[in-house]
Amino acid sequence: MSKRPLKVALLGCGVVGSEVARLMTTTADDLAARVGAPLELAGIAVRRPNRARDLPVDPALFTTDALSLATRPDVDVVIEVIGGIEPARTLLLAALANGASVVTANKALLAEDGATLHAAAEKHGADLYYEAAVAGAIPLLRPLRESLVGDKVKRVLGIVNGTTNFILDRMDSTGAGFADALDEATALGYAEADPTADIEGFDAAAKAAILAGLAFHTKVTAADVYREGITEVTAADVASAREMNSVVKLLAICELDPVGESVTARVHPAMLPRSHPLAGVREAYNAVFVESEAAGRLMFYGPGAGGAPTASAVLGDLVAVCRNKVNGGRAPAVTSYADLRVGGMGEARTRYHISLDVDDKAGVLAQVALVFADHEVSIQTVRQSGRGDDARLVIATHVATDAALAATVESLRALDTVRAVASVMRVEGE
Amino acid sequence: MSKRPLKVALLGCGVVGSEVARLMTTTADDLAARVGAPLELAGIAVRRPNRARDLPVDPALFTTDALSLATRPDVDVVIEVIGGIEPARTLLLAALANGASVVTANKALLAEDGATLHAAAEKHGADLYYEAAVAGAIPLLRPLRESLVGDKVKRVLGIVNGTTNFILDRMDSTGAGFADALDEATALGYAEADPTADIEGFDAAAKAAILAGLAFHTKVTAADVYREGITEVTAADVASAREMNSVVKLLAICELDPVGESVTARVHPAMLPRSHPLAGVREAYNAVFVESEAAGRLMFYGPGAGGAPTASAVLGDLVAVCRNKVNGGRAPAVTSYADLRVGGMGEARTRYHISLDVDDKAGVLAQVALVFADHEVSIQTVRQSGRGDDARLVIATHVATDAALAATVESLRALDTVRAVASVMRVEGE
Structure with missing residues (x-):
């Protein structure tokens, strides 16, 4: 030496x-x-x-x-x-x-x-x-920059913020509401005194921008990332996910469109089936799924902070x-040679889980179904429950663009027979 | 260009x-x-x-x-x-x-x-x-060579052979014996016509040698790796693991001893609690846990072959x-600068799960417990079941060296009151 x-x-x-x-x-x-x-x-x-x-x-x-x-x-x-x-x-x-x-x-x-x-x-x-x-x-950027550089990444789906995962995990395991779970996270040092960057998704959105840029060789900034935090997630949403054998997670999702010409990046709470490997990520741990053409599905798991x-x-x-x-060497340069178009949230393809409080009378389901059809959104399942003032429709859709799904919800709100759109949650994971 | x-x-x-x-x-x-x-x-x-x-x-x-x-x-x-x-x-x-x-x-x-x-x-x-x-x-070697190079790896624990994981997963989910599960793996293309390299652990042992060398900056060859395959794993072993809320997996385990002076590398079937992330690795997938001083516990998961x-x-x-x-650059050289001693299986620290067919009479448990004490192996739990010809003791130990545990089993075999050592399986994962 x-x-x-x-x-x-x-x-x-x-x-x-x-x-x-x-x-x-x-x-x-x-x-x-x-x-x-x-x-x-x-x-x-x-x-x-x-x-x-x-x-x-x-x-x-x-x-x-x-x-x-x-x-x-x-x-x-x-x-x-x-x-x-x-x-x-x-x-x-x-x-x-x-x-x-x-x-x-x-x-x-x-x-x-x-x-x-x-x-x-x-x-x-x-x-x-x-x-x-x-x-x-978690070694994640180096694998993306170097190990998967001979492959074509199609999707990155991850839990990249430990604070929000801790809160949602607590809401799932104890039935607590958002405010109580946040208080617990703060008391245990998992949330900062001002938790805005975490709970509003800013931290996850910055990470999504970095991941999307490396995965797709395209310039993506935080401003390109659609962002929704977890402050609106209620105990009822989490309970409703639980009934569907699902959990609610704050996901960062970066995707190549099916023809490979554009990418989208988004951060929002979503329902994920409990059988999905990301559903088992507890407390403040992070995990990221990467799907690529040749390598298939990879997962990276570990402590996300500290x-x-x-x-x-x-x-x-x-x-x-x-x-x-x-x-005398150099790290491989990170370039945005692919220079793909970065699409808005409306182009993202996802599924919705929608709960509607409806009038308890004949023809309501037909009316609601017509609204979905008008927007070319296909319904996967409908469950009717309750009677009278508690009458409710719970609808899970097939995959559609977020624009079509959002427009469907808008039209549902306008129906006389729909008293309230009780909850809307995106669904990810096959 | x-x-x-x-x-x-x-x-x-x-x-x-x-x-x-x-x-x-x-x-x-x-x-x-x-x-x-x-x-x-x-x-x-x-x-x-x-x-x-x-x-x-x-x-x-x-x-x-x-x-x-x-x-x-x-x-x-x-x-x-x-x-x-x-x-x-x-x-x-x-x-x-x-x-x-x-x-x-x-x-x-x-x-x-x-x-x-x-x-x-x-x-x-x-x-x-x-x-x-x-x-x-799975990007695993590059993270070990490069991402974790500023950290101190203490343990690598992995499922690195897809064929044997498929077979053990089938035995767990269908109750099949080894031979039937192997036939199914062969029919589905998960096992080769001559499956020796996989089922006898040679493939996993080679991988363990490579992982240990990179993790500990020490020269480790396949001959240094203790190796046991899965051909002796019975449907009864898998059922017994299931009763303990555990699964049987073929694990590759590379460890630094607690004082950091020597390493061991081994491949053998082991019981793993179902709550351990590796327990959920199904079919022919691979996954590797890496525990390091600063980074903590990381897991890498994906398709291991194909x-x-x-x-x-x-x-x-x-x-x-x-x-x-x-x-004009160069990859970082892989060196064995640490040059740690590579210890034999006897030095590896593990736990045993032992089933004994015993005589149904007073004093047997005391006699058995004395054997454990003589070898300074501490018992975690004992369960007595059956009567008469079906009398059985099921014992789980605390951590001890494999040498002490193996010597304990030898002494148990020599006891008059022990009619047979029905099964011995190592236990990993906290």
Whole structure:
């Protein structure tokens, strides 16, 4: 091991950053053996350098001047675990312009402006890796970028947000309502004080954009992703799913259309049969199904968040980019050569499960069925229940475009005999 | 795309090779875009060049002279899907010596002599990839080699043979005996005419050697792997597992000892609780659990065999090595720098489930319990059932070394009051 040390700048020292700094120190010998050269922490950019931190690193490494650290001429690799769009984007573009390779866990930035970062990396001959940005420790982006690169991915279907999965799992197993399950998640540390990014689906939408871009070699941003959170999911919805031997999950779904000309990306709650492998993903775990032409159906499962799991993904990327520095190689470029059209939610093909409170009189079913027929939506099953004021129709459709399904629901609302559309939930999984 | 074409030699054109040739032709544009240069089939080595093949390739590409093809000066990459030790080893060493990168699906060769191949690749600056050698299409080796390279893997636990999983799944779901389930697997094409390599665990043992080597950065060969097949698993064993809310699976288990100084690798049938994610892996699917220090528990699931899935893994590797040819990079070297001691089966830590036919008289349980105590094996539960000639003790142990557990069973056999050791099965999964 005569090689010169590789210098690593760490931007951010929160839950993930602390664990990265700790592992870089405690596993230094293993990392050096795997890279072929020792790694050295060049500095750690933080907002409060004097804050007490229980870390085995030299306190002199802490600095508030992130930009100077990120662009220091002797820095080989910059790790960014600050999060958010700015100042992260400015810092990473400056680091890449300086020839440093970048490892980041920043899903928001990649989903908003990944193409700019990739272009900068390509232009300056630097590597850009971000395994930790999606599904924490689960090796998922590298398989998509590299293992499945000789195959044609048709669909990515995943549970990529641990907070919402914990809440929905609790609602399923205890019968709790959304508010109570959220309170429990907060108390146990699974939800943040401001849970908006998780429960409104913003976090999952950013991950869906990254997954869709890699899977389909097409530029997809968070703004292209249809997004519905779980705040409207009621205990009644979950109970109704349970009756159908299904669960409600917040899914990120990225799909190629059947003729391969366009893609859609969406995040919303959906009913999934209990026999589907994703239905068994409990608590805050993540799992992602990938369907491709030759490989068939693959699933990747593991912890989707947490300091140590996320740090594992960061360190895997760090070793990869450092090996390239030692060997003079480059990570495969991520391109959007396929440049497929990104379609809106109306084009997505899905199924609906609809509960209608209806008048208890003859001819209602015929009237309702006619509305479905008018929109060319085919009904799979209808169940009538209750009498009088409790009369209800529960309808499951076959696959149709979301536009046709949504228009059907609108028309149903307009029927005199339909007193209320009690619930509408999409259904996924064969 | 002005780059010169990369020339690819294909050795073997069976189920996997045909699919590789077909996909290389039908997805040529996508592969070229992802590599950054077009790929060109330079030749296909087969035993019978004139055999009718329904492939969209020039018949002039077929040759019987595999060595000349593998060492042609213009060949950039050699794909080997012949299988077996020779002539594959000679061909691949010649190709590597010539500077060609190698993609292979040959688990037997890698498990016997992977170190020689890796050394040759390193010496001649060539890449060596073999994702298809373990668990077919499931991206598993690349995550181990690259994604988890900054972490410390503690355990790999997997179902890596589809044939035996199909047979055991059938025995579990229909109550069939081994012979009938094997017949069904043969009839459906899941078992080969000579099923020895699968049902005796040789195939799984080769894969375990490859997994242990990559996980622990240590040289492990197939001969280091303890191996028991499934031919002795009876319908009664499976029924007994079912009573314990467990299933019987053929597992490949690679473990680091608790102090991190030695590793063990083993393949044998074991009882697994139905709540374990691997218990739900049905039919011929494969799945591998990886437990690592920082990332926690990860699972990879998918089709473990078949022409198209295996070809997907081969093409993923092909794109990776071709990208390196275009960019001048190199795959990260696989080293056995950790060089841990490889321990024998006696050192492996496991649990036993033991059924004893015993004399129906007072004091038998005390006598049996004393035998366990003598070997310092702790009993978790005992169940007594039957009377007279049907008197039976069913014992589940806590964790102990396999040596202590095996010695306990030997001593039990020697007891006068034990009429027979009716079954012994290892138990895995918490």
